[in-house]
Amino acid sequence: MKALALAGPPVARQLRETTGANVRELHGRGITPRLAVVLATDNEATLWYVRSIARAAEKAGVECEVLDLGATAQAGEIAAVLRGLSTDDNTHGIILQTPLPPGVSADGLAAEISVDKDIDGANPLSLGRLTAGLPAFAPATARAVVEVLDHYGFPLAGKSVAVVGRSTVVGKPLLQLLLHRDAAVTVCHSRSQPLGRYTRDADVVVAAAGRAGLLTGSDIRPGAVVVDVGTNVQEDGQLVGDADPASVGEVAAALSPVPGGVGTVTTALLVLHTTEAALARARQPSLAASSPGGAGGHA
């Protein structure tokens, strides 16, 4: 393993400093930032993840309310809760946690989250605004990739970045963030074979396909920077990324570890986004419309 490890905790620490400054400004204005997480599952891993968000929020001085609607909640019930939170003056950030009950689609429901409070960029309108360069929150995982690269000093302008994976929650919004930063971006996926054709020329490779061992050392050029977004649980319970750390680590200049990489940063960003949403609202009360079409978000 020759590659520099792009550890997440130092990045998260730096983001928490910004969050702390935001919280102090909000407290000075008499505002307690508040995050609401809407939950409708009894999946253990999800519950654990939500508890980790709540802990991170509370540690930062951000209230976190988990609304557990139960694993049999109906779409209409979830929609009503999201609408209520969207118009609640004391709620600044809203997360609709997946998975949802069988037969309930997150797509339609996410449209009920006010764009101003859509701190994990789940509403299709947030995605469209992000794409058009209008203020909107990016999904935290997508932004986390850029924050990791920024923190460790890897420039993006004029560089070539390959994103492996085209999901609506990571690959597609990340691509927009990278284009905004003047990178050339290649999006490839399971149908792009051989994968190395698309990744081997890139200065930066982001693995976000959700398949363990998908990216190996022969897929990247020597000296490339690799950010691993994968979180794959192995049969033995171990969490691994999409990149094969042994072979990629020999070839890459830098590689983000799993665990301990992008995931750590994602949680910190959800809390930071909540404070950004609260500040945007506090600073521009006239723009802080609570409708899903509101424009008070922050890129």
Add this chain to the structure above:
Amino acid sequence: MKALALAGPPVARQLRETTGANVRELHGRGITPRLAVVLATDNEATLWYVRSIARAAEKAGVECEVLDLGATAQAGEIAAVLRGLSTDDNTHGIILQTPLPPGVSADGLAAEISVDKDIDGANPLSLGRLTAGLPAFAPATARAVVEVLDHYGFPLAGKSVAVVGRSTVVGKPLLQLLLHRDAAVTVCHSRSQPLGRYTRDADVVVAAAGRAGLLTGSDIRPGAVVVDVGTNVQEDGQLVGDADPASVGEVAAALSPVPGGVGTVTTALLVLHTTEAALARARQPSLAASSPGGAGGHA
């Protein structure tokens, strides 16, 4: 010039057949499809373009109303007109024509166009829905590129496509259409140098940067397919694309001409989209919400 010319008129003709079938079905249901074009400029080229849309619509049996608000129209006035059309049961398609008066931004105004009627994909919500794989109209120029490739039998699944240009009206929505079709997509732009680094490996190159002569034969691999979206008016009044036809034509297997290529198809698609919007509404009246958040559009 060895390359096959990917002429637009045969593609447009085929699309007009679909439009004709749609119009017959609509007339059978007692519906006259209707397109509204909102105009706030006295730019001659724009007026000419709008007249060409109106002619194409009327020839197809689609009513076209041009609402000329004048070159000094205010944003509020334009917004009110768009809102009125969005809730008007007899209007099925709406185009907000650019350029707009100085100081008036198309971004905010396009959000007033009901997604169901947003037949040129201008509303950021349409773009977000398109990205998320939800029903929405793509900008006609972006879809025109895919229609040209389909018509001439060039497959996209598993292929490598380079898009030169990252505009919100062409490059970014086109990228989504190409990903939906299982292509790997590279988006490069003015900051991606040398350009050939990004285009030379691609099976298909789409030139959509708006700069005459940007793409030359040395930027593409022998046998590549090139679609030219550029419409650049030269000093002598001549319309030219982004690709240098002489050198690209020697290397490419196929090249769409300018004029006579993608542009012809775009106009046909605006009319087709209007009939699709009318049909979607007629077939699912319960879904044909007139709000900007409505989901009656058609991908």
